[in-house]
Structure formats: C-alpha cells, structure tokens
Amino acid sequence: MAIIVNLDVQMAKRKISLNDLSERVGITPANLSILKTGKAKAIRFSTLEAICKELDCQPGDILEWNEDVEPDLHLHSP
C-alpha cells in the first residue's frame, strides 16, 4: 500500500509495548498488529484519535504517503 504506517517508530519513542498500547486504545493486540504491519485496509478516526492521544503525536507522525510504493487496488477491481 502507498500509505506507510510508522506506528512502531512512535511506539519505540514512547517505549510502549503493543499489548500496553492496545489496552489503552481499546482495540485488540491482533488489530493493532495488523495496523502496525501495514496490512490494514482502513482506520477509523476514533481509533486514530485514541492512538494519537496515547502516543501524544500527530496523525502525520503515524501515517505517511510514499509515491514509490505501489498502491493496493485489487479490492476495487471487478
């Protein structure tokens, strides 16, 4: 996907584990892992808000767009 998730970078800066963050944000560790590894298809604003609140960062610190990475369009093809 062309959108890169830098959640692991922010988590490392704050020295917070996946389980801790997931508990504070209110989502499962598996879902957070999906997000961290860039496998998620979409993120809700409420989830993004909760993550940014816990990590004390901006959405732009977590999400990055890179034009060199091929966009994932297969779900939109017939």
Add this chain to the structure above:
Amino acid sequence: MFFGKSNVDLRRESDLVNYEFYSINPPMKLNMKSGKLGMLTVLAIVIYAVMILSSFISEMDDFMLGYEMGSNLGRSITDSTKQESAMKTVYFLDLKAGESISTFPDTIYNLKGAQKIPIRFDKAQILADAFSKDDKSALRLMKLLEIPLSLLMLVIVVLIPVFFIKLNISLKKEVVFDKSNIKCMRWIGILLILYYFVMLTVSWIIYKTNLMMFEFAEYKIQFKQPDLIWILLGVVVLLFAEVLYRGSKMKDEQDLTI
C-alpha cells in the same frame, strides 16, 4: 479484547490476512433468525423433492413400459421361442398434426355423446423393432449415447440438493460471506445450466433417431425443447453467487478496518 474460535477457511487468497488475526477475531457474523432460514431451506428442499417426484410419477407409465420391454428383450436372449415378438421396443414421440392448427387427422369414440369426434395427438408411444446388439449403425450408437447422458442427468439431480444442504449448514452457523458458500452457489448454478444442456442433447438425439426411423402421413415428428426455466434458474443462482462474492470482498475490507 475478545477471543473466539474461527470457522474461517485458512486458505485465503488475500495476502493481507493472517491466521493470528482470524484466530482471535471470528468472521463477521450476522444476527440471522435461524428459524426463518431453516424454514425457507426446508421449503426449498421439499419443493425440489416434490418437483422431481412428480416428474417421476408423471413418467411412471412410460418408465414401466420401457422396463417391461427391456426385460422381455433380455429374456428373449435365453428363450428363442419368444425372440421374434420380444425384439420390439417402445419409442416416445412428440407429434404435430398436419400442416395447419385446425387439422384433426384422427377420430375417437365419445361414449357420452355416442359418436366419433375428431382428435389429434401430440405425444405417442410406438412399439417398433428394437436395435439388434450386432447393429453398428450410427442410429444405434446415437441411441446408446442416451444412456450415459441420462445417468449424468441423474447425478446432477442428486448433486444439486447436496450443495444446497451444504450451503444451508454454513448459513445456519451464520457464516454468510464465505468462499465455500460462494463455491457452493456457483456449483449449483453451473449444474442447473448443465442439466438444461444435457436434456437438450438427449431430446435432440431422440428427435434425430425418431426422424431416421419413422415418417407418418398425418403427423410430423416434433423436437421437444426442454423447459428454459432450468437455464434461467442457473443464471439467477450464478448472479447471487456473484453478489455473495462482492459481499465477501466488502466483508474482508470491513474486517481489516481498525
């Protein structure tokens, strides 16, 4: 945080799904009323069974006649005195009377009116010579081809409810947008369409062989086309399968929305 057992098929095509995710997060389930679903499924199976049974019962006389002729033929192989009269079989024909719709070439005696009245037939059963086992003509070979095609039709009639029941079991577990369900529906659709074409082939063979064997003064032999409802049903079921497929894609996207 929640845990649950997964019924999802792990062999997913998408590389964006991992086992860990689905082992903890069960597939999206719908709050479906299993009573209504069960009732509709039972109704569909009952209607299908009645349809097959009524078709069988309506053709029972023809079936018994063919069976009797066949067993007579079989006995004639061992008993030479019965050979000549037994070497006959029944042919089923669809007919059209004369050139115009107002042609009634035959008559029948009406007991209630005590008079003969004009009549025409659109179906007939004719007792005529059977093919000898040494007959290698194209005609006999065509007739023999009816056997495997008829068996194929029987297999299809049995397979359709099997897939339907498999689909129902999955729906009862509230797993709707699943690849196995899509596969079941596609198979049902394909089998329905295949059934029509096999019936069409058998009808064509019967028509061609009857044309080669018979010609009547007052009647023309007709080609009986199978009911197009089978192909329509097949196409509609394939359409629903495609809708399920789109639904499964939307479900995958929904499941991967954090």
